[in-house]
Amino acid sequence: xxxxxxxxxxxxxxxxxxxxxxxxxxxxxxxxxxxxxxxxxxxxxxxxxxxxxxxxxxxxxxxxxxxxxxxxxxxxxxxxxxxxxxxxxxxxxxxxxxxxxxxxxxxxxxxxxxxxxxxxxxxxxxxxxxxxxxxxxxxxxxxxxxxxxxxxxxxxxxxxxxxxxxxxxxxxxxxxxxxxxxxxxxxxxxxxxxxxxxxxxxxxxxxxxxxxxxxxxxxxxxxxxxxxxxxxxxxxxxxxxxxxxxxxxxxxxxxxxxxxxxxxxxxxxxxxxxxxxxxxxxxxxxxxxxxxxxxxxxxxxxxxxxxxxxxxxxxxxxxxxxxxxxxxxxxxxxxxxxxxxxxxxxxxxxxxxxxxxxxxxxxxxxxxxxxxxxxxxxxxxxxxxxxxxxxxxxxxxxxxxxxxxxxxxxxxxxxxxxxxxxxxxxxxxxxxxxxxxxxxxxxxxxxxxxxxxxxxxxxxxxxxxxxxxxxxxxxxxxxxxxxxxxx
Numbered sequence: 001x002x003x004x005x006x007x008x009x010x011x012x013x014x015x016x017x018x019x020x021x022x023x024x025x026x027x028x029x030x031x032x033x034x035x036x037x038x039x040x041x042x043x044x045x046x047x048x049x050x051x052x053x054x055x056x057x058x059x060x061x062x063x064x065x066x067x068x069x070x071x072x073x074x075x076x077x078x079x080x081x082x083x084x085x086x087x088x089x090x091x092x093x094x095x096x097x098x099x100x101x102x103x104x105x106x107x108x109x110x111x112x113x114x115x116x117x118x119x120x121x122x123x124x125x126x127x128x129x130x131x132x133x134x135x136x137x138x139x140x141x142x143x144x145x146x147x148x149x150x151x152x153x154x155x156x157x158x159x160x161x162x163x164x165x166x167x168x169x170x171x172x173x174x175x176x177x178x179x180x181x182x183x184x185x186x187x188x189x190x191x192x193x194x195x196x197x198x199x200x201x202x203x204x205x206x207x208x209x210x211x212x213x214x215x216x217x218x219x220x221x222x223x224x225x226x227x228x229x230x231x232x233x234x235x236x237x238x239x240x241x242x243x244x245x246x247x248x249x250x251x252x253x254x255x256x257x258x259x260x261x262x263x264x265x266x267x268x269x270x271x272x273x274x275x276x277x278x279x280x281x282x283x284x285x286x287x288x289x290x291x292x293x294x295x296x297x298x299x300x301x302x303x304x305x306x307x308x309x310x311x312x313x314x315x316x317x318x319x320x321x322x323x324x325x326x327x328x329x330x331x332x333x334x335x336x337x338x339x340x341x342x343x344x345x346x347x348x349x350x351x352x353x354x355x356x357x358x359x360x361x362x363x364x365x366x367x368x369x370x371x372x373x374x375x376x377x378x379x380x381x382x383x384x385x386x387x388x389x390x391x392x393x394x395x396x397x398x399x400x401x402x403x404x405x406x407x408x409x410x411x412x413x414x415x416x417x418x419x420x421x422x423x424x425x426x427x428x429x430x431x432x433x434x435x436x437x438x439x440x441x442x443x444x445x446x447x448x449x450x451x452x453x454x455x456x457x458x459x460x461x462x463x464x465x466x467x468x469x470x471x472x473x474x475x476x477x478x479x480x481x482x483x484x485x486x487x
Contacts, residue, residue, distance in 0.1 A: 001186070001359050002018050002208045004393060006081055007288050008046075008300075012271060014071070015071030015072050015388060016414055017066065017067070017398075018066060018067075018069060018070075018072070018076055018078050018130075019076060019101070019126075019127070020062050020065075020066060021059045021062040021063045021086070022123045022126045022127055024058065024059060024062060025059055025075065025119050025120070025122055025123040025126070026119075027329075028055050028119065028121050029116040029117075029119035029120050029123070030116075030346055031111065031320070032048070032112050032115065032116045033116045034120070034247065039320060041410065042086065043136070044239070045311060046108070047094060047099065048111075048112050048114075048115045049097055049098075049110075049115065049163075050130070052097050052115040052118070052119065053094060053097055053098070055119065056090055056093055056094045056097070056272075057088055057094075059122075059126075059312060060087060060090045060091075060262070060478045063083060063086045063087055063090065064083070064087075064134075066078050066083070068371065070132065071190055072136075073133075073393055074196050074198070075131070075132065075133040075135065075136040075196070075272045076127070076131060076132060076133075076136060077130050077132040078130055079130075079323050080127045081129075081264060081267065081268070081334050081337040081338075082130035082264070083245050083476065084226060084334075084338050084481075085129040085260050085261060085263070085264035085338065085341075086125075086126050086130070088120060088257075088260040088338065088341055088342060088345060089125040089126060089129065089257045089260050089261050089341075090122065090157040091344045091472055092257035092349070093118055093119075093122045093253070093257050093346060094346070095251055095256070095349035095459065095463075096118060096249050096250070096253040096256075096257070097115065097249075097350075097352075097457065098459050099249040099252055099352060099353055099459060100114070100115075100247075100250070101130070102251040102356060103247065104247075104403065105357065107155070109154070109155065109239065109247075110158075114154060115150070117145070117147045117150055117151050117296050118151070119150055119182060120143065120147045120152070121143070121144050121145075121147035121258075121397050123143065124140050124142070124143030124144030124145075124256065124261075125144050125202075125257055125258065125260070125261035126261075126352070127139075127140035127143065128140035128141060128144060128261040128262070128264065128265050129260075129261050129264040129265070131245075131268065132196065132198070132268065132272075133195050133196045133197060133199050134183045134186065134187075134195040134197070134200070134222075134273070135195050136184070137265055137269060137304070138179060138180060138183060138270075139175075140261075140409065141176070141179070141229060141262075141265070142176065144258055144261060145172050145258075146252030147230070148168075148254060148258060149165055149168055149169040149172060150165070151246070151247070151253070152165040152168050152242055152249065152250060152254075152324060153165025153166065153246075153247065154163050154247055155247055155326075156248075157163075157199060158245075159244060159327045160245040161245045161247070162245075163241070163245055164242045164243075164244065164245025164246055165242075165246075166436070167238055167241055167242065168241075168242040171228070171237065171238045171274075172228070172238070173420070175224070175228035175229070175235065176225065177224050177445070178221050178224050178228075178242065179221065179222060179224075179225025179226065180223045180225075181219070182217075182218045182219070182221025182222035182223075182224070182225060182229065182389060183195065184216075184218075185214055185217055185221065185360040186200065186204070186215070186218035186219065186222065187205055188214060188218075188391035189214040189215045189218055190203040190207070191203065195292070197268060197269060197272045198272060198273070199271045200274070201272060201273055201274070201275050201276045202276065202279045203413065204274065204276050205276030213278060213360075214479060215277055216280045217440060219277060219280045219281050220226070221267065221282070222274075222283070222286065222426055223270075223281055223284060223288075226262060226265065226266060226269065226401075227288055228238055229258065229262040230259050230262045230263065230266070230318045231259075231314065231315050231318060232288050232289070232291075232292045232315070232318050232319065232322065233287075233288060233294075233295045233296070233315060234258045234291065236267075236292070236295070236296075236315050239311050239312075240308045240311045240312065242311075242478040243255070243307050243310065243311035243314075243440055244255065244305055244308050245306065246312065248352060248355055248356050248359060249352070249356065249422065250308065251307055251310070251311075251352065252349055252352035252448050254311065255311075255314045255348055255352075256341075256345045256349065256427075257345075258345070258347055259314070259318065259321075259341070260341050260345070263324075263337055263341060265320055265332065266322075266325045267324070267333065267334050267337065270285070270325055271325070271330035271333065271334070272330070273437055275330075278328075278421075279315070281442070282326060285322060285325065285326055285429030286326060286415070286418055288319075288322065289319045289320075289322035289323060289418060290319065290421050292316060292318055292319030292322070292417055293314065293316050293319035293320065293421055293422055294421065294427040295317030296312045296313065296314070296316030296318075296319060296425075297310075297312070297313075297316045297318075297426075297429045297432075298425075298428060299312045299315075299325070299426040300312035300313050300316070300429070300456045301428065301431060301432045303367070303432070304366055304367055304368070305365060305366060305367070306365065306366065306367050306369070306370075306436075307353055307355070307365065309367065309432060309436075310348070310351065310352070310355075313391065313429065313432075316425060316429060317344055317391075319422070320340065320403060321337050321340055321341065321406070323336075323407070323409065323410040323415065323418065323419070324336045324340070324366055324406055324407045324409065325336035325337070325415050326410070326411050326413065326415060326418075326433070327410070329409070329411050329413070332409055333342040333409065335478060335482050336405045336406045336409050336478065336483055337397040337406070338405070339402055339478055339481045340405070340406055342400040342481075343398050343399055343401075343467075344402070344403040345468060346393075346397075346463050346467060346470070347387045347390050347391050347399060347463070347467060348387075348391075350383060350386075350387045350460055350464055351384065351388065351391070351461060352382075352385040352464030352469070353459040353460045353463065354380060354383065354384045354387070354460060356461075357380065358370070358373075367439060368439065369437065369460055370436055370440050370443020371439050371440075371444070372439075372443050372444050373439075373440040373441040373445070374440045374441040375445045376445050377431075380460065381440045381441065382464075383460050383461075383463075384436070384437075384463040385437050385440065385441075386464055386468070387463070387464070387467065388433040388437060389433065389434075389437070389438055390467050390471075391428065391429070392433045393426050393428065393429070393430075393436075394428050394430060396471055396474065397467065398467050398469050398470030398471045398474055399467075400474070400477075401474035401477055402477075403422070405424055405477075406422075407419050407423065410422070
């Protein structure tokens with residue numbers, strides 16, 4: 001073995017402990033795909049869901065055990081921000097697995113490949129949360145996204161699912177090309193010496209005036225490529241169709257886990273790598289955040305499909321979370337975004353659990369399908385009302401505190417106009433969320449009540465309880481987030 005190979009191998013072994021959770025996920029997912037049929041026959045495929053949940057629990061434990069540090073030629077960094085957002089991705093993935101049980105059973109689509117793809121995509125998210133180099137950011141995004149393209153088109157016998165997957169794939173490939181081109185421009189502007197975010201922050205601040213246009217173009221292209229991954233306006237065009245056509249658990253997955261990982265990358269890339277050239281991206285990102293709030297909420301008002309309503313709602317919530325990225329205080333911004341994302345994952349997962357329950361009865365696609373739910377299932381309707389009102393940010397529910405901390409931070413950083421837009425569009429969101437509540441409580445029911453599956457009862461009950469507990473401790477949530485992950 002040559003000296004170079006020995007050095008490379010020793011470096012890999014020295015830094016492997018930083019990515020133990022990712023390696024565990026990829027090895028287990030590969031074993032699930034290859035000899036999976038050796039363990040269970042086709043009639044026992046329902047056992048893969050609880051096995052996947054155990055794998056996710058082990059992954060979460062591994063994440064908490066990984067020590068802080070930097071490795072792989074400074075391409076990956078484990079710190080509080082990484083750990084916090086990795087745990088968010090795992091929690092969102094676990095919720096997706098629980099939501100998948102009832103729906104896939106009813107469709108007779110339980111396969112080991114479904115759960116393996118979730119694990120592979122999660123591995124990409126965990127890499128993305130800690131990526132500290134533009135190259136590792138790109139490859140992590142691709143590992144995450146390619147698996148989701150397949151999951152969106154998972155129901156191959158449904159034209160809408162295949163169409164959604166194809167549209168998402170084509171636009172995703174286009175955005176990845178823009179992202180790579182932007183990275184190449186940044187690399188050139190930095191003198192062709194580094195793509196490490198910490199080094200770029202210094203190198204770009206020292207670039208000569210003749211390279212300013214190159215830096216500006218590169219930063220904007222990176223911004224466009226990453227804005228697509230979180231479905232921010234005007235790079236949201238794939239989101240409503242993909243959300244509507246995908247299996248509903250995958251819709252919930254796309255609305256939560258990938259967004260958490262992408263926002264972690266946003267905080268790292270723009271807070272650390274491009275902080276020295278913030279004048280190049282703050283204004284464009286301000287317009288993107290404002291447009292996402294306005295279009296997401298206004299477009300949701302006219303929706304008749306519940307999944308499309310939640311898709312546009314997700315776009316609006318991304319606009320709110322971008323306020324934390326715009327913060328001049330990376331630490332405070334990361335804490336506020338993390339807390340908001342945690343609350344959003346809980347609320348969104350609970351809402352989609354109710355949608356999946358109705359879909360099991362042949363309903364749930366339209367807002368009208370919630371008609372009379374308050375009489376047929378009072379507890380279920382109450383939980384859905386809690387989720388929707390919390391999503392709207394109505395006090396004293398926990399969703400209010402998530403928005404309060406972000407808006408307060410934005411005002412302190414001087415984004416007064418953007419905060420006013422956020423407040424006004426939050427009022428608009430209350431209108432369409434209350435429209436669903438109106439259907440549940442003030443319309444006559446149609447049909448008979450059907451029993452809920454065990455997984456659905458567990459998800460709805462747990463998420464509703466968490467929202468209520470979070471409501472009780474809302475004033476101390478931000479302090480708790482800082483003490484757990486960033487102190």
